[in-house]
Amino acid sequence: MTTAVSILPEQQLAVLNAAYRQAVARRRLRLLLGAVIFAAALVLAAIGAEVNLRTLFTYFGNFLSYFDRILTLDNGQRVWTDVGEWLWGWRKWLKMLGETLLISYVGTLIGATLAFCLNFFAAENTSPAPWLRFVVRRLLEFARTVPGIVFALVFVIAFGLGPMAGVLAIAIHSTGALGKLFSEIVENADMKPVEGIRSTGASWLSCMRFAVVPQVTAGYASYALLRFEINVREASVMGFVGAGGIGQELVVAIRKFYYSDVSAILLTIVVTVFIIDIATGWLRGHLFGKEART
Amino acid sequence: MTKPQEVDAAQMRARYPEVFERPASARLATPAMIVAAFAIFTYGLVDLDFSPSRFFAGLSQLGWISLMMIPPDPGSSLPIYLKALGETLSIALLGTTLGALFALPVSLLAARNIVPSSILRFPVRRFLDSIRGVDTLIWALVWINVVGLGPFAGVLAIAVSDFGAFGKLFSEAFEGADRKQVEGIRASGGSALHEIRFGLMPQVLPVIAGQVLYYIESNTRSATIIGIVGAGGIGLQLAEQIRVLEWQKVSFLILMILVAVAAIDFISGKLRFAIIGRRAVA
Numbered sequence: 001m002t003t004a005v006s007i008l009p010e011q012q013l014a015v016l017n018a019a020y021r022q023a024v025a026r027r028r029l030r031l032l033l034g035a036v037i038f039a040a041a042l043v044l045a046a047i048g049a050e051v052n053l054r055t056l057f058t059y060f061g062n063f064l065s066y067f068d069r070i071l072t073l074d075n076g077q078r079v080w081t082d083v084g085e086w087l088w089g090w091r092k093w094l095k096m097l098g099e100t101l102l103i104s105y106v107g108t109l110i111g112a113t114l115a116f117c118l119n120f121f122a123a124e125n126t127s128p129a130p131w132l133r134f135v136v137r138r139l140l141e142f143a144r145t146v147p148g149i150v151f152a153l154v155f156v157i158a159f160g161l162g163p164m165a166g167v168l169a170i171a172i173h174s175t176g177a178l179g180k181l182f183s184e185i186v187e188n189a190d191m192k193p194v195e196g197i198r199s200t201g202a203s204w205l206s207c208m209r210f211a212v213v214p215q216v217t218a219g220y221a222s223y224a225l226l227r228f229e230i231n232v233r234e235a236s237v238m239g240f241v242g243a244g245g246i247g248q249e250l251v252v253a254i255r256k257f258y259y260s261d262v263s264a265i266l267l268t269i270v271v272t273v274f275i276i277d278i279a280t281g282w283l284r285g286h287l288f289g290k291e292a293r294t
Numbered sequence: 295m296t297k298p299q300e301v302d303a304a305q306m307r308a309r310y311p312e313v314f315e316r317p318a319s320a321r322l323a324t325p326a327m328i329v330a331a332f333a334i335f336t337y338g339l340v341d342l343d344f345s346p347s348r349f350f351a352g353l354s355q356l357g358w359i360s361l362m363m364i365p366p367d368p369g370s371s372l373p374i375y376l377k378a379l380g381e382t383l384s385i386a387l388l389g390t391t392l393g394a395l396f397a398l399p400v401s402l403l404a405a406r407n408i409v410p411s412s413i414l415r416f417p418v419r420r421f422l423d424s425i426r427g428v429d430t431l432i433w434a435l436v437w438i439n440v441v442g443l444g445p446f447a448g449v450l451a452i453a454v455s456d457f458g459a460f461g462k463l464f465s466e467a468f469e470g471a472d473r474k475q476v477e478g479i480r481a482s483g484g485s486a487l488h489e490i491r492f493g494l495m496p497q498v499l500p501v502i503a504g505q506v507l508y509y510i511e512s513n514t515r516s517a518t519i520i521g522i523v524g525a526g527g528i529g530l531q532l533a534e535q536i537r538v539l540e541w542q543k544v545s546f547l548i549l550m551i552l553v554a555v556a557a558i559d560f561i562s563g564k565l566r567f568a569i570i571g572r573r574a575v576a
Contacts, residue, residue: 159352
């Protein structure tokens with residue numbers, strides 16, 4: 001079978017072509033306008049952020065040589081030629097890493113527990129009263145939007161220097177983040193079991209316990225594990241403001257120009273983050289099947 | 295109609311033993327996990343110097359601090375704070391744009407359908423992974439060492455850490471693109487660069503634009519905190535006011551941050567929907 005492409009008469013074609021060109025021109029104009037606005041915003045931002053290209057060009061060599069320096073030992077050798085000398089403080093660093101992991105673990109657990117208690121009040125379909133939902137949602141929003149390290153700064157003053165402030169900061173921030181995710185899971189839950197249980201005359205609490213919780217625990221655990229992974233990163237910088245963990249060692253090494261220590265601590269942090277990522281990814285895939293991996 | 299049969303529990307148990315008796319390992323797994331989780335938790339509390347007296351003393355301190363925060367009051371430094379907020383937004387915008395610009399060519403190298411050789415792809419991917427493994431705050435500290443204190447260090451810190459994130463996200467966007475358009479270009483005699491420009495880019499650009507906008511939004515948050523280590527913006531003011539215990543100013547600054555973040559969320563949400571339509575953005 002042959003198909004013929006019908007060619008329209010000249011007049012019709014001209015009209016269609018004109019319409020097409022106009023549409024394309026309009027789109028191009030809009031794109032151009034967007035680009036101009038964006039470029040203007042960039043220029044404004046560059047002035048606001050005191051961007052100085054000359055500084056960058058002068059110092060960019062410093063950036064590269066910084067990495068050269070942190071990979072050099074005091075005796076001028078490359079760090080990997082003498083691993084024992086490079087990782088001289090590994091006992092101390094491993095201990096601090098352990099502390100970092102504990103901070104994120106305890107913080108995540110407290111945060112997940114609080115989020116578990118609060119999320120039923122924040123979900124559209126299970127909240128007992130609209131005003132309660134409004135209050136809990138704003139509370140979670142606040143805990144989520146204020147960065148964890150700001151909480152840490154305040155908590156260091158209230159609770160004193162040390163890991164306790166870091167744990168509480170991570171706990172509060174995780175409550176906010178997990179509370180939102182948890183309540184979204186609850187909103188997607190099937191409401192038929194809830195109706196079934198309510199029809200037996202059960203209280204709100206039993207409805208939640210026997211109808212909602214069995215549906216949502218897998219999702220909760222998956223998100224909590226993901227949060228733990230994020231919190232390990234977060235805990236590694238909590239030490240910058242004195243809230244415990246390996247960050248303390250790192251900030252001292254960077255500020256005092258202990259170059260090879262900087263690379264050694266960075267290496268331990270990056271390796272730990274990798275291991276935690278892989279382990280939690282494996283655990284989530286193992287526990288909840290492949291589809292739960294995000 | 296049949297009446298439901300009376301069932302003898304013992305008889306059913308004998309007939310379907312596998313329903314009634316799960317193996318001990320399956321039954322004990324959950325309690326064992328809970329006990330282990332709780333044991334680590336308790337160990338953590340002890341190891342991290344938690345004590346009830348410290349906790350409650352801190353809580354009462356926190357109560358005092360919250361009371362002293364009311365009402366939020368900038369004092370006479372409102373212009374400085376507004377300027378700092380502008381600086382923060384600038385840092386987020388510039389840093390994200392720079393990161394995206396540099397990540398685009400590198401992400402091509404990390405995408406499976408563009409660079410089929412895994413020997414070439416592997417180092418690029420690990421490189422991006424290691425950049426992402428280091429927190430923005432750490433990058434900020436490094437850049438402060440290089441270009442000095444100030445917002446410029448913040449821009450570069452955000453650009454570097456976004457470079458790692460974008461490299462991965464963009465390459466995933468390329469891998470998710472449809473092959474058919476590319477094959478069409480090749481069939482009509484296009485070169486490899488033509489394939490990328492006319493086959494891939496039109497599919498991928500809206501996705502990338504959505505991601506960049508999302509990151510500008512989330513970097514507004516990051517930009518507020520990198521000031522804490524001295525990289526400019528409103529975080530610098532916030533850290534200073536917390537250290538000198540000016541709580542009314544602190545609460546005002548926190549409110550400013552919340553309002554700014556909400557405003558950026560709103561704007562970028564609108565823009566994102568305008569660019570990619572009402573689809574969920576990762």
